[in-house]
Amino acid sequence: MKIRYLFIPVFLCMLAACGRSSAATQGASLSLASFTENYVGVSILLEGNDKGEYFLSATFIPPDGYHLYSKDIPLNGVEGLGRPTLLELTEYSQLHALGILTESVKTMEPNFEPKELLVYPSGAVTLSLPVELPAADTWLNDAVKITFMACSESTCKPPVTGKIVSIRIPGVDVYK
Amino acid sequence: MNKIFIFLLAGFSVLACNFLFPQKASPTLNPEISSSENEQILELAELTIVRLHRQAGDLQAMLADESKKAAALGQMPVVEFDATWCPPCLAIDSAIEARNELMLSAYGGTYIIKLDVDEWGWNNGQVENFRFDAIPVYFKLDADGNQTSEVIDGGAWGEDIPENIAPVMDEFFHSGNQ
Numbered sequence: 001m002k003i004r005y006l007f008i009p010v011f012l013c014m015l016a017a018c019g020r021s022s023a024a025t026q027g028a029s030l031s032l033a034s035f036t037e038n039y040v041g042v043s044i045l046l047e048g049n050d051k052g053e054y055f056l057s058a059t060f061i062p063p064d065g066y067h068l069y070s071k072d073i074p075l076n077g078v079e080g081l082g083r084p085t086l087l088e089l090t091e092y093s094q095l096h097a098l099g100i101l102t103e104s105v106k107t108m109e110p111n112f113e114p115k116e117l118l119v120y121p122s123g124a125v126t127l128s129l130p131v132e133l134p135a136a137d138t139w140l141n142d143a144v145k146i147t148f149m150a151c152s153e154s155t156c157k158p159p160v161t162g163k164i165v166s167i168r169i170p171g172v173d174v175y176k
Numbered sequence: 177m178n179k180i181f182i183f184l185l186a187g188f189s190v191l192a193c194n195f196l197f198p199q200k201a202s203p204t205l206n207p208e209i210s211s212s213e214n215e216q217i218l219e220l221a222e223l224t225i226v227r228l229h230r231q232a233g234d235l236q237a238m239l240a241d242e243s244k245k246a247a248a249l250g251q252m253p254v255v256e257f258d259a260t261w262c263p264p265c266l267a268i269d270s271a272i273e274a275r276n277e278l279m280l281s282a283y284g285g286t287y288i289i290k291l292d293v294d295e296w297g298w299n300n301g302q303v304e305n306f307r308f309d310a311i312p313v314y315f316k317l318d319a320d321g322n323q324t325s326e327v328i329d330g331g332a333w334g335e336d337i338p339e340n341i342a343p344v345m346d347e348f349f350h351s352g353n354q
Binding site for chain 2: 039077080081082083110111112117149151152153154155156157158159
């Protein structure tokens with residue numbers, strides 16, 4: 001009787017393992033790369049949904065009390081101040097952008113000048129880009145470009161600008 | 177006749193104002209990275225600010241030289257690392273440029289030696305033999321231009337306003353070993 005009950009968690013574990021093995025399929029996410037640089041953790045994912053759409057996303061996690069800057073400020077900052085938070089495809093990427101980069105949280109005006117230097121609230125930010133996977137039935141080498149800079153109200157970590165991060169992406173036919 | 181007199185009087189007044197109160201070029205605390213000459217940015221009775229440039233020579237030799245100049249003025253030599261992209265660094269500069277009384281009082285008696293991290297190369301949390309993980313950051317120097325153990329960065333205060341910065345920096349500069 002008791003042995004029968006033991007099968008339940010084992011069955012659940014097997015079910016979870018099955019789910020993980022198909023994590024890259026539609027409706028789930030696939031971790032492509034992660035790193036920490038200048039005290040900011042960055043995780044890059046490929047996410048799919050039930051409609052067959054794919055999204056390349058990057059989650060930026062600054063240290064406690066630190067914020068990141070809007071994806072929409074210029075690459076060289078506003079009046080030279082700050083640096084944008086960006087997830088970009090490289091020039092020769094086999095991924096094709098199908099839309100614009102979106103952000104998980106709204107920006108706000110800083111409490112100092114220049115007010116155009118929009119910031120995200122302190123904490124993590126996820127940027128997401130709808131993409132089309134390349135027509136292939138294998139995994140391919142690719143790369144993305146990452147930019148960010150973290151500051152608190154009174155101190156800044158050094159910026160990371162245009163860091164090339166290697167990733168391996170599935171062709172669209174891998175999941176057919 | 178009266179109009180001519182008024183015009184002449186107005187013109188004379190402008191000339192007299194310019195002669196009596198000549199306008200000085202406003203100093204800026206921002207770096208000019210391409211410069212090969214070190215710059216004296218600000219010199220008040222109690223506060224001197226200079227910026228050292230990499231092309232001007234060896235850092236340790238320059239720090240020793242600047243520390244001697246500080247001693248001659250009776251001021252304490254302090255290295256400050258900053259960058260053009262750093263809003264908190266700009267907030268401090270702006271408050272000093274605006275002659276904020278709290279800031280001038282806190283920074284009084286110091287000889288600030290500014291170094292831009294982009295110019296000097298901030299790699300793996302280190303510029304030359306200075307180690308730090310955020311800016312702005314201040315290192316007190318001894319009379320020979322060597323680092324002491326006293327260091328403070330922007331994390332020591334909250335929002336970047338003189339009311340927060342000045343008391344912390346006042347204590348850092350004016351109490352302790354020096």
